[in-house]
Amino acid sequence: MPDMLAHYDVAEAARARLAPGPLARLLAEAPDAYAVGAQGPDFFFYAQLWPDGRGRNDLAHLLHHRRMDAAFARMLEVAAAAPPADRATLYAYVCGYASHLCLDSRAHPWVLYWTGDISQGVTTPAQALAMRRHGLLEASIDVALAAHHRPAGFSWTRSVRLLSMLPARRRAVSALWEQVLRDVHGVEFAAADTSSALLSMAGVYGLMTDRRSPLSLLLRVGGAKLDPDGIARTQVYPAAPHPAAMELLTSRCEWRSPWRPGEPRREALGEIFDQAAGETLVCLQAIQAAATGDGGVEDVLAAVADRDMLSGERCDDPRPAVAFCSEQDAIWGDADAIWGAA
Numbered sequence: 001m002p003d004m005l006a007h008y009d010v011a012e013a014a015r016a017r018l019a020p021g022p023l024a025r026l027l028a029e030a031p032d033a034y035a036v037g038a039q040g041p042d043f044f045f046y047a048q049l050w051p052d053g054r055g056r057n058d059l060a061h062l063l064h065h066r067r068m069d070a071a072f073a074r075m076l077e078v079a080a081a082a083p084p085a086d087r088a089t090l091y092a093y094v095c096g097y098a099s100h101l102c103l104d105s106r107a108h109p110w111v112l113y114w115t116g117d118i119s120q121g122v123t124t125p126a127q128a129l130a131m132r133r134h135g136l137l138e139a140s141i142d143v144a145l146a147a148h149h150r151p152a153g154f155s156w157t158r159s160v161r162l163l164s165m166l167p168a169r170r171r172a173v174s175a176l177w178e179q180v181l182r183d184v185h186g187v188e189f190a191a192a193d194t195s196s197a198l199l200s201m202a203g204v205y206g207l208m209t210d211r212r213s214p215l216s217l218l219l220r221v222g223g224a225k226l227d228p229d230g231i232a233r234t235q236v237y238p239a240a241p242h243p244a245a246m247e248l249l250t251s252r253c254e255w256r257s258p259w260r261p262g263e264p265r266r267e268a269l270g271e272i273f274d275q276a277a278g279e280t281l282v283c284l285q286a287i288q289a290a291a292t293g294d295g296g297v298e299d300v301l302a303a304v305a306d307r308d309m310l311s312g313e314r315c316d317d318p319r320p321a322v323a324f325c326s327e328q329d330a331i332w333g334d335a336d337a338i339w340g341a342a
Contacts, residue, residue, distance in 0.1 A: 003142040004039065004205065005149075006107075008162060010273055011038035011099040014280035023095070023288035030092035032165045033173065037096020039163065039201070040064075040104065040309070046200035047193065061121075062185060064309040068101065069301045070184045076290060076297050078176045086172040089165075091291055093173050098283035101304060103276040105312035109257035110272055111137055112310070112321065114248055116328060117258065119310060119321040133332050135234030140245030141269070142209070143237055154237060156213040160206035170195055209237045244331045259311045261323035279303070 011034060018024050027034050036043075041063035047056045063071070075097070079090035112118065115137055116130025146153050165173065174191040181187040207215040216236045241249070252268050267275070283303045289295025308315050325331070 003138045004159065004163065004209065005142040005145045006138070006273070007038045007040070007100055007103055008035055009145055010103045010276050010280065011035065011096055013273075013277035014099055014102075014284060017277065017281045018284055021288065022292055023091075023284060026088045026291075027092050027095060030088045030169065033089045033092040033169050034096040035162060036165050036173070036198070037093035038099045040097055040100030042100075043197050043201035046204055047189075047197040056189065059181070059187065059189065062187075064104070066315055067184055068304055068308070068315055069306040071180055072098070072300060072304050073297055074180045074184050075176060076287070076300060078179055080291070082172065085168075089169040089172045090176055091287065093169075093176070095284050095287055098287065098300075098304065099276075099280040101307060101309055102279040102283065103273070104309035105307040106272050106276040106279070107269070108310050109259065109312055110255060110267075110269060112258050113255045113323065114325050114328070114331065116324060117321050119258070132234045133328065136238070136242055136332075137245050137248070139234065139237045140241035141249065143239075144241045144246065144249060154209045156207045156210035156216075159209040160202050163202040163206050165198070170198055174198065205235075208235050211236060211239060244333075247331075255325070256323040257312065258321035258323045259313055259317070259319050 015024070015027055015034070018027070041060050044056070044060035044063060047059055072094070075090070075094045079087060079094055082090050111134060112130075115133035116126070118127055118130050118134060120127070122128055122131045143154075164170075171191070174194040177194045178189065178191040181189045204215065207213040208219075210216060211220070219233055219236055249269055252266055254264050254266055256262075256264055283300065286295060286300040286303045290297055290300050306315050307313070308317070311317065311321065313319065
């Protein structure tokens with residue numbers, strides 16, 4: 001993912017462009033469902049935290065990479081058939097989820113080019129190093145964005161609120177996911193477990209955005225004993241953006257999607273965010289038409305385009321990730337430098 005605030009800002013930028021009408025009113029009615037939807041399937045990364053063995057560590061990866069069209073189609077079916085009290089919640093959530101797809105599929109190729117290959121998981125030292133750089137870059141982006149919010153910066157209480165839904169809305173979204181996981185992916189995962197993962201995201205992730213929170217302090221003091229791979233520590237937001245991240249954010253450099261090595265690009269990250277907001281607006285307009293009967297699910301799926309959230313290519317595209325910046329070590333330094341920056 002790009003991190004929490006990046007997803008929230010792009011979703012809000014798209015909502016600001018939406019013309020007054022039924023969907024604008026619906027999103028205003030359920031802003032928390034829209035905001036949590038904008039975090040996409042990332043909350044499933046927190047479905048592995050339970051000590052009793054019920055956790056799953058594969059669902060977030062599955063949902064980032066597989067059957068995007070089918071997942072959106074089933075979400076829209078569930079939203080359309082939901083009780084009236086839940087309908088606004090579910091449509092708002094699906095709108096936010098579309099925003100997550102648009103930003104991930106646009107920004108991840110840029111992030112991976114500069115940080116390294118995690119497209120096949122994080123099982124080797126090189127992949128773990130790439131994941132640490134990935135986490136540090138995305139956290140630094142959020143810290144840079146937070147400087148322009150009012151009040152500036154992060155507090156864990158505000159982050160937890162941003163990542164939370166009212167209980168009735170969380171129950172409705174959790175029931176939606178039980179159906180989507182079962183019907184699209186053949187995975188049995190109870191609504192109660194999804195609800196727990198959503199709560200875990202709000203609590204754990206929210207705490208890690210604030211260096212003063214108890215969890216952030218514990219990770220920073222505990223160091224390698226608590227986090228031997230150094231990955232969790234890069235999720236603790238730095239006090240200031242890493243200098244390498246700021247250089248990438250403020251300069252226009254040639255880069256390539258790892259999946260398209262023959263196509264040099266020069267978009268800066270701000271332009272990528274703007275493209276993602278524009279694509280989100282197209283998705284929102286299609287969802288509004290489907291919800292009001294002025295369009296169909298097929299129009300939403302055309303906007304979604306069955307994209308893998310990591311590569312931006314179609315989910316069934318077989319091409320490997322091969323193009324990465326050759327100067328990563330010079331840009332980021334060694335692992336100790338990355339840990340120290342968090």
